[in-house]
């Protein structure tokens with residue numbers, strides 16, 4: 001990837017390097033109205049990539065604002081890259097297509113640009129309801145062969161309902177299973193990557209296989225429960241704060257720029273107008289090799305999103321060697 005590139009090349013088209021995250025922790029860190037207006041502000045600020053998921057419960061407001069901006073002639077549908085994700089409770093091959101259709105309905109579009117398997121961990125179907133879908137009960141684990149779920153993801157692609165299909169929160173071994181069975185390759189993987197969690201082996205493996213990598217919680221998710229309990233994240237890191245002063249850029253901009261130069265796309269979430277603008281304004285400066293190395297040395301190999309409620313699931317992905 002060109003260091004100054006605003007986009008990554010995919011099997012089918014391009015993915016803008018910066019997208020807006022739309023997970024509000026079920027309204028705790030952004031009301032539906034705030035998320036809707038964030039999407040509008042983001043479009044005005046130049047965002048053309050929106051990261052959604054069925055389970056976030058925000059697709060309705062994202063879709064409403066995208067439709068409004070299309071109707072106003074500000075953007076055309078083809079200008080925006082929309083990702084959505086298959087939730088754990090819909091791994092049953094009979095449910096995959098239905099979930100995507102439900103997402104398309106909420107997003108008010110007839111296709112998405114990327115449809116990802118959100119996790120490799122299937123759970124019992126509890127209906128199309130966000131809250132029920134977060135069961136912590138091991139009795140609700142339900143495994144379908146990853147190959148069978150992928151076949152349905154491929155069907156969604158063949159039906160023209162998604163331009164690309166991909167993975168999220170998969171290990172190297174689970175990704176290999178998909179490569180070994182697929183007729184359509186996964187073109188993207190969305191995983192946690194931050195200066196504190198470089199996820200190096202997985203990133204290298206996926207890029208080596210021709211996939212693009214998207215870094216989720218790129219800023220270290222300051223409103224994640226672990227952070228709210230007091231664990232400091234990269235936004236408060238002294239080395240990054242010093243670099244921010246030297247370069248005249250915010251810590252968030254330094255982190256996002258780092259992750260783009262590291263070879264990934266980034267999907268910071270914000271409902272704050274100034275931050276929405278700040279987070280996409282990362283293409284007018286560059287980090288030197290020395291600065292990149294100094295940020296890499298902050299790696300703690302400690303992930304934030306460990307989905308402890310799925311810990312005993314046979315496909316639990318977060319114990320794999322780093």
Ligand SMILES: NC(=O)c1ccc[n+]([C@@H]2O[C@H](COP(=O)([O-])OP(=O)(O)OC[C@H]3O[C@@H](n4cnc5c(N)ncnc54)[C@H](OP(=O)(O)O)[C@@H]3O)[C@@H](O)[C@H]2O)c1
Pocket residue numbers: 020021022023024029030051052118168169190191215216217218219220221222223224235250252253267268269270271272275276278279305
């Ligand atoms: N595939 C997966 O399993 C998975 C998992 C987690 C997340 N994701 C995706 O990744 C997106 C981002 O992850 P995330 O929301 O957990 O974490 P994040 O983007 O690292 O952090 C978001 C938080 O940082 C604050 N923030 C945003 N810009 C800032 C800035 N410039 N300076 C200071 N604070 C700033 C936001 O607050 P305000 O909104 O109040 O401004 C928000 O609370 C999600 O929204 C979702 O789309 C995917």
